Structures are given as C-alpha cells and as structure tokens.
Amino acid sequence: MGRRPGLSARMKLTLSYAGFLLLAGGLLLAVVWVFLLRYVPDGVFVSGPGTQRRGVPSPPMFPSRSDLLEAFAPRAAQAMVFLVVFGLLGGWFLAGRMLAPLTRIADAARLAAEGSLSHRIGMEGPSDEFRELADVFDTMLEQLESHVTEQQRFTANASHELRTPLAISQTLLEVARSDPGRDHGELLDRLRIVNTRAIDLTEALLLLSRGDRRSFVSEPVDLSLIAEEAAETLLPLAERRRITLTVTGEATHVTGSAELMLRMVTNLVQNAIVHNFPADGTVTVHTRSLDGAGLLEVENTGHRLPAELVPTLTEPFQRGTQRVRTDEHAGVGLGLAIVHSIVRAHDGTLDLAPRPDGGLLATVRLPRGHAEASQHAVPSPDRSG
Incomplete structure (x- = not known):
C-alpha cells in the first residue's frame, strides 16, 4: 500500500509561520476598528459655527469615518499582502534552519540503513x-x-x-x-x-x-540451593583432581530461570575446578544477600592471572593461553561467555577479579526476588570434597 504524497514538515512550518503573521495582522486591524474607527462619526463636520465670512478663515473640517476607511483600507490590504509574503519567505528560511539538525539525523539514519554504522552526527551547539x-x-x-x-x-x-x-x-x-x-x-x-x-x-x-x-520464564530461585546442586554434580570431578569444594552462605532469593542459573553456577564451578592447581587446590562457593541483590561468589586457587587476561575471559572462544587445558575438560571456550550472557539476561553483573595469591574470584550480582522480603537468612550446610 503506497503512501499518499503530503506536505513536507518545512512547508507545514512555513505555512504555520505565515498564517500566524496573517492572524496577528488581522487582529491588529480588528483592534484599530474596534477601539478607534467605530467611534469616529460618519459625515462632514466642522469645529466652529456658521458661514464663512470674507476675510475670516473658515473653520477646520475633520475627516469622517468614510474618509478614514477610504485612506486606511488600501494601506491595510498592502500590509496584509506584505505580511503573507514576508511570512512565507521568512517562514521557509526559519523552518530550514530549525529542521537542519533533523536533516543531519535523517542522513545518518539513511547511512545506517545502508550498512554504514561508523558514521556519527557529532552535533555541536547548545544542549537543546x-x-x-x-x-x-x-x-x-x-x-x-x-x-x-x-x-x-x-x-x-x-x-x-x-x-x-x-x-x-x-x-x-x-x-x-x-x-x-x-x-x-x-x-x-x-x-x-x-x-x-x-x-x-x-x-x-x-x-x-x-x-x-532472554527467552525464559522468570520465577523465584534460591541461589544457595542452585549452588549445592551444582557442587553435588561436580563433586566427582573435584575429587578426581584432589580439589576441595566447599559451599557456604545463606538462602539467597533471586528472580529468573532456575535452569539457566544452574548452568551459570555449574560453568563457574567447573571453570574454578579445571583452572586450578593440579592437586590440593580449593574452590569456595558462597551465596549471600547484599543491598537488595543476591550475590554468588566463586573463588578458587591457582596460578596468578595477568591483569590484561581477565577482561578477555568472557569473550566467546577466547581461551587465555595460561588457562587452556589439554585434557578432556578443554572446553569449547564458551563457559564464561555463557555465564556472562545468562547474568546479563537476568539484569545482573559479573565481576572477575584475579586473587593476589593466584586464582580467580567471580562475583555474580542478581536482582533479589520478592519472596525474600519477609524471610530470614538460613545458613546452608557446607559441602566439601
């Protein structure tokens, strides 16, 4: 279905400006008529009596309403024509100046639609x-x-x-x-x-x-129970690697997908187990509530991580050279990327910080669920392996 042609925004503004000037001029003429001309009597009248005598000047005559209208009407019509022309020309110029920023924005949008996303408007001037x-x-x-x-x-x-x-x-x-x-x-x-x-x-x-x-259904979720389930699943892996796995903390209620959160915690814990010391390392999972949010902290031991490596850990397929495994748990380079995606889908934040003694501290902050508002924190039992 085609679009019907219509007036441009510039033409509409131009007509609006001209119409406003024409209306203002008409109001001024109406004021002149209402408050001036209609009080002038019609007909010829003089200021003094009688007949003109020889040698005596005749009394002055004053213009009547008809005289004033006859002299005023052509000038008023000329003024109205001038206002219309001036309104159209001035309105066209002013509308162009006013719409110039929109023209720049439209040009940038047109370039973006054609695939050029590097163009920027970079508009200067006052903050309007x-x-x-x-x-x-x-x-x-x-x-x-x-x-x-x-x-x-x-x-x-x-x-x-x-x-x-x-x-x-x-x-x-x-x-x-x-x-x-x-x-x-x-x-x-x-x-x-x-x-x-x-x-x-x-x-x-x-x-x-x-x-x-974000194609999931949100529901109340207890992060402490999710952490225990993930730890129980990965406990055999931790025991084979002689890693001590501990889950501590309190009931932490958040809102989101239990399935996705289980994958999030599982990935974090598995990452902490795999990227650890060959033996006698530790992994600690802690849940708590802080400042209206649910916190999940996964901390592990291991070798020291370069500061420049940490920001790349959540990028897909970016396996830091010092964190690549050659065994059956080499992974596909998406573990922390999935964690980051799940956290972001739940309007949370993921913070990765290298520990001074080696290893990594991963902190997930998620919005708390409404169900926790009237509940007290209940410590969860520790689970070690």
Missing part, C-alpha cells in the same frame, strides 16, 4: 532537544556497531570451531576407507570424542543464543 536527540542517536549507532562487530566475530569463531570437529571426522572416515584393516574400535572411539565435542559446542551456542534472547 535536537542536540540531545543527536547524542542519543550517536550512542545507539555506537552500541549497534559494537554489537554487529561482536556478532560477526562470534559467527566467524563459531564457524571455525564447528568446522574443526567436522574436518577431523571427515579425515578419520577417509583414513578408515583407505585402510580397511585399521582397528575400527579405535576409530569409533575417536569419532565419538570428536562428535561429543561438536554436540557440546552446538548446545553451548544454542544456550548462549537463548540467554541473549
């Missing part, structure tokens, strides 16, 4: 409504450009990561076809490992996308 709109638009373009760049980088990395197990599987199948006498049991084991990694990566990507879309 147009300046505020331009600044908001620049901020939106900056965030949009950052998001698109991040998505492009993520797509490229995901494609690379998914291509690797598929290429390995293809190579193994070609080797098996060219060497029929090869042990099929070993081949099947390697294919199973490669396919498991591909499946884990695909599930991680789907989970990451789900967190970004």
